[in-house]
Amino acid sequence: MKQLTKRTRRWVILGTGAAIAGGIAIREYRFTPQDYPGEQLAVADAHERAVSGDILLLDIRTPKEWRSTGIGEGAYPLDMRREDFSQVLTDLLEGDQNKPVALICARGVRSARLSNKLTEAGFVRIIDVPEGMLGSAAGPGWVRAGLPVKNYEENV
Structure with a gap:
């Protein structure tokens, strides 16, 4: 039973980490402008x-x-x-x-x-x-x- 609990805990931690990484990637895509090599104005x-x-x-x-x-x-x-x-x-x-x-x-x-x-x-x-x-x-x-x-x- 303890082995199953450790394995479950490990998957929960890995899943949470993946969700956080995915959220950061989406945020970076949505809030980071692409490079635009053309003219820019203030x-x-x-x-x-x-x-x-x-x-x-x-x-x-x-x-x-x-x-x-x-x-x-x-x-x-x-x-x-x-x-x-x-x-x-x-x-x-x-x-x-x-x-x-x-x-x-x-x-x-x-x-x-x-x-x-x-x-x-x-x-x-x-x-x-x-x-x-x-x-x-x-x-x-x-x-x-x-x-x-x-x-x-x-x-x-």
Whole structure:
């Protein structure tokens, strides 16, 4: 009986360790941005260039996130989960994949991943804003930098 208890205890410990390791791996994947070799902008520069019309700044977060923090002034909300995301982006660019597009999300993880995907899909001037709206290792983020935001309106 004692042998079975030791064996059971060992499997419980191994199983718990595997679950913890798996959780850490998932967390690292979800919260660590991919490397994006293309251009990057700080939030203040992204704001300035978006307001001046030099770039199309896309806030690729979800409507729930937009309602929570607002959308950065000069940014266009376009949920990256939309099935027609690429088509809407192409329409916003009037078919010109050479126009500069900057992507911002909450903390720079999704924007880096999507920057890589859009570059692979043929968009030429994709720019990542790695600080995001809420801040990351790249900087304080749009909100803490005190940059202007506008309320999200559902019919945008």
